[in-house]
Amino acid sequence: MQKKIRNMLGEKLLQEAGHVLEEYFHQPLEEAITDLRIRYLIDKDAREPVDILHGLHFSGLFYQIHNDAAEQLRRALARFVDGGYGLCLHCGDTIPEEWLLRSPLLSYCSRCMVNMRPLHKEEKEREMTTDYV
Numbered sequence: 001m002q003k004k005i006r007n008m009l010g011e012k013l014l015q016e017a018g019h020v021l022e023e024y025f026h027q028p029l030e031e032a033i034t035d036l037r038i039r040y041l042i043d044k045d046a047r048e049p050v051d052i053l054h055g056l057h058f059s060g061l062f063y064q065i066h067n068d069a070a071e072q073l074r075r076a077l078a079r080f081v082d083g084g085y086g087l088c089l090h091c092g093d094t095i096p097e098e099w100l101l102r103s104p105l106l107s108y109c110s111r112c113m114v115n116m117r118p119l120h121k122e123e124k125e126r127e128m129t130t131d132y133v
């Protein structure tokens with residue numbers, strides 16, 4: 001992945017992180033970043049989205065939120081930092097960059113998403129049934 005594209009995707013992921021922070025901690029992204037700089041989780045001079053995402057990932061901030069949005073974000077951050085971002089979690093194929101730019105949290109390719117859809121529905125139904133037992 002080109003550095004320019006990676007930075008663009010990094011910016012998108014930062015936006016997503018910002019939404020989650022605002023919603024659950026009522027904290028603007030900038031404030032969270034400042035806090036992480038004070039705690040040396042982000043270098044005081046680091047400005048690249050990649051470095052900031054690195055700090056956000058290791059802060060464990062999003063592990064305090066238990067819902068799908070935070071979990072999706074956590075997974076995307078981990079993969080962005082540790083590798084594997086942009087590859088389908090199921091088959092390992094590359095997810096087109098244009099798609100990631102539109103939905104930076106995407107973790108499956110189109111083929112796998114189509115194949116998995118019925119499974120997801122079944123799983124949901126099973127969960128619902130279990131709830132009422």
Ligand SMILES: [Zn+2]
Pocket residue numbers: 088089090091092093108109110111112113
């Ligand atoms: Zn796939």
